[in-house]
Amino acid sequence: MIVFASDLDNTLIFSYKKKNQCQQKVICVEKKEEKELSYMTQIAYNTLQKLCQKIVFVPVTTRSIEQYQRIQFFDKIEYALTTNGGILLRNGHVDKIWLEETKKWIASSEKELQKAIYLLRKDNNICFEIRIVDDIFVYTKSLQPQKTANDIMQKLDLNQVFVDTNGEKIYIFPKILNKGFALKRLQNLLHCKKIFSAGDSHFDISMLQQSDVAFWSGEQNIVMKKGVCHHWQQNVVEFGENVVLEIEKYINI
Known part of the structure; x- marks a missing residue:
């Protein structure tokens, strides 16, 4: 194939x-x-x-x-x-086995993702809702994305999550994702x-x-x-x- x-x-x-x-x-x-x-x-x-x-x-x-x-x-x-x-879609439908495996892979990151949400809520630069995308990673936007990213990286366990930016967008992913x-x-x-x-x-x-x-x-x-x-x-x-x-x-x- x-x-x-x-x-x-x-x-x-x-x-x-x-x-x-x-x-x-x-x-x-x-x-x-x-x-x-x-x-x-x-x-x-x-x-x-x-x-x-x-x-x-x-x-x-x-x-x-x-x-x-x-x-x-x-x-x-x-x-x-x-x-x-x-998430794997097969003919438009969620593959439940794949999703279950994903949940197992990212389980150890859950605590840090919740901590990231807490930190983002206290950040005055956040200019968009804080989303947990498909219950897998955290997403929002910041007026000063690099500052926001740097600030939360200092307080998160980067062995469990990684923080990324794309323009004004902020992402916090489970490390393995x-x-x-x-x-x-x-x-x-x-x-x-x-x-x-x-x-x-x-x-x-x-x-x-x-x-x-x-x-x-x-x-x-x-x-x-x-x-x-x-x-x-x-x-x-x-x-x-x-x-x-x-x-x-x-x-x-």
């Missing part, structure tokens, strides 16, 4: 805010209350659809289940990893012959390192564990399209 495990936002899909960067025909793949939110170029969409006849496409996202399910591809996706890999670990679990489940992957942010690096062929648009260089990494610093519209076109070349060799 050949798998294409890919991040979604700013990798395969791009937001309405970046639509004006695209001179090509686009297809809307996400709506919320009839408002169009995310797109793919028609070339990327059609190429991915063709690829799915030959390989298994697995979205791997930090989005919650609800946020992921707003995205509508051409067919029902058989496998999808949401919530930073903590990352996309690379999720992909390794999926590899054991599906007995993958070869894995392609794509990503744009530091959330994706562990997943890319777990792959045979990776596509990366971030700034830093990635040290791969076994495979090869194509490092393309392109805008999100070009990157997603070029990734699926390049994988198509690999598959057709």
Whole structure:
């Protein structure tokens, strides 16, 4: 089995805010209350659809289940990893065995996650509700995200959790919860012959390192564990399209 495990936002899909960067025909793949939110170029969409006849496409996202399910591809996706890999969806339904295993893996982090919530509630820079996403990790936003992150890292047990930022967003994850670990679990489940992957942010690096062929648009260089990494610093519209076109070349060799 050949798998294409890919991040979604700013990798395969791009937001309405970046639509004006695209001179090509686009297809809307996400709506919320009839408002169009995310797109793919028609070339990327059609190429991915063709690829799915030959390989298994697995979205791997930090989005919650609800946020992921707003995205509508051409067919029902058989496998999808949401919530930073903590949840596996099979044909749109939560795989209960996977979730039970996740809960066991992250159980030791629960105390620190609750402590993080307590600390965030006392932080005057927090400008968004504090969420426990799918009962797995903590998410909020801060007016001074780096200060918020630094402050709580000094008070949390970083052997149990890790704190991350992305713009104004603040994440507190169980230490073991990352996309690379999720992909390794999926590899054991599906007995993958070869894995392609794509990503744009530091959330994706562990997943890319777990792959045979990776596509990366971030700034830093990635040290791969076994495979090869194509490092393309392109805008999100070009990157997603070029990734699926390049994988198509690999598959057709």
